[in-house]
Amino acid sequence: MAYKTIIEDNIDILVAGAGLGGTGAAWEARYWGKNKKIVIAEKANIDRSGAVAQGLYAINCYMGTRWGENNPEDHVRYARMDLMGMVREDLAFDMARHVDSAVHQFEEWGLPIMKDPDTGTYLREGRWQIMIHGESYKPIVAEAAKKSADKVFNRICVTHLLMDDAKENRVAGAVGFNVRTGNYHVFKSKTVICGAGGASNIFKPRSVGEGAGRVWYAPWSSGSAYGLMIEAGAKMTQMENRIVLARFKDGYGPVGAYFLHLKTYTQNCLGEEYESNWFPELSKMVGKAYLDTEGQHLSHKPIPTCLRNHAFINEVNAGRGPIHMVTMHSFQDPHLEEVGWENFLGMTVGQAVLWAATDVDPKYENPELTTSEPYVMGSHATGCGGWASGPEDLSPPEYFWGYNRMMTVEGLFGAGDAVGGTPHAFSSGSFTEGRLAAKAACKYIDDGKAEGIRVSDKQIEDRKAEIYKPMEHYKLYRNEIVAGDVNPHYINPRQGLDRLQKLMDEYCAGVTVNYMTNEKLLQIGLKKLKIMEEDLESLAAKDIHELLRAWELKHRHRTSECVMQHTLFRKETRWPGYYYRGDAMKLDDDNWHVLTVSRRDPKTGEYTMEKAPLYHLVEEENAKVEAAE
């Protein structure tokens, strides 16, 4: 094949994937590594890449400590409550104590943050959310990253991490290909900060045609954060913790601003409030500690996202759908109406288009809601991702191995979706995690931990052959058939994605089975994934664009396998409304008040599963006494 091999050598910090996490990493790395070589490899164009490409209308993680609004521990408690206890509280506290400094810089850089006209503070949408005009959020943070980086390689699909041939379990860079030129790119680097994304499109979507692109998480979020790290042998955590979203039907437009700021609410087809009807029974499933039906109204504690989904799903199954968002009252106020529309235009244009196309004006009609297909990611109300070290001053021994946000592979760091156990980081928290990872990566290098890395020519050549194999395979067998895509020797990436989505849906608790699975189903699913892995060796790509889709599919497949393994391991229903284990329908704190951790052996492909202890933030006795006084 005529593609050139382009080697970028002597990199200190390689940022693989420059969404909010990666841009934060590249930006901050320059401060701690004035003379270090910082390089970004990005699958698309850094100005419009990642989950924030389209913009955002809110920053969902801001403490406001400066105005006495919240302390970091308050946010940890919130995230813990929302995730039914399952949070890496050291990482969550660490993110929360730094996140405001990122937001304050965004404002200085020109990001328009709305202000409360009475108090002069940032305009709150909810306790943690502030409202922004964030159409250009991504181009603005991209400017910052570009200012710090020595080089930005756009349009590089990173397919694999490079591993050190001199020392076991140490990273040595990454490889990939340029989706425009087709050239093979080798990045030899002392450290890698994985800023790649979580996974959309691994579960069959509700849409049946073009609408498959209107996924909740970006269609270009191909699970590469997980595909890259799992392949390198990094430990993963909480991969069973997929998320299901209650959103406006079909367009998946966000509901946060509607609930929190516009004070809209939901009702069933009879115009009744329905959620509380399901809570007494649900409280028996999850226990009073997680849902206290009597105390809830008094305490005003928010209901965990998954439990609200549970009520939604059950109400629809009981025949009282559709669930409507009651907007007609709020939208009579012209200011609130404007906020409602701009909220979509700023982050989910598709919902505005859909309402325009169907003549839904929320001023005169209450729009329908739905629950989405599941998504696997780590920065919204879910915490899938890599098992990362916490910071030295916070983390207990089980959570600390030398460098903040370093994975169990030496020199490999993560931010955003890549880091597990850190839900509710959102955009600002992901950027913050990138900054933390960058500082730690610089220290790792300065401490001499990256000395003597060797990458053999064989590793580079082997990966090259592997990367282009789908194109070779296509050429070899294409002419055996007259025309079309039906070929006994290969499947194309779209056909493979369809198969993956169908089997994840049916065996791993997707939308068509009402988010239900069990041990038997998961075991069948794993078997099918294994066979699919064999077929992925026969994947065919007719051009470079299809080669991109081929590698995205491989990352999605690896992510799916890990999700399936974790779902099988955790024998309980921890998050009803996200998914159900039909053979273990109750939350089981006696056995499962733990974080799940997996490792796939890169040589054998076998998974090892373990339970990791769960540490919670508690107040010191004297602090409690002081507070009481």
Next chain:
Amino acid sequence: MPTFVYMTRCDGCGECVDICPSDIMHIDKTYRRAYNIEPDMCWECYSCVKACPHNAIDARGYADFAPLGSSVRVVRDEQKGTIAWKIKFRNGTVKDFLSPITTKPWGTCIPQLADEAEPSKEMRDGELLFNEPKYVRLDEGELHTLESNGLKLKEGVYY
């Protein structure tokens, strides 16, 4: 709402190809103009629509759930720092919206970190990031720690 390109407006400049996060805006080899090669991988993010210098790109609602006959048009102006939207419903209703996209002239207010003073060893070994602790609270307060907030991380407690 996958995007499509008007034949008579596109001159094949490739701005959309350059910006599309999903790599689906490509130049057609026969007509030398751009088109969406994979509508079911289109997030309707409007990056290409905003980037097109000729307003040649529009979106048509996803065929599997959106009827024909409406439009959502946009003009993004970096010089003015604004974005203007026009929503036209199927029934003819029109709604206009205008928002700021930045408060500063583009790219002028981001410091070059290579020019900042070298951080001390104490800072390197500690937990502070660039501009901290000042930027956390914009006062004299220090970074929060378990100790400062009277907290402990403890195993064996349940929440």
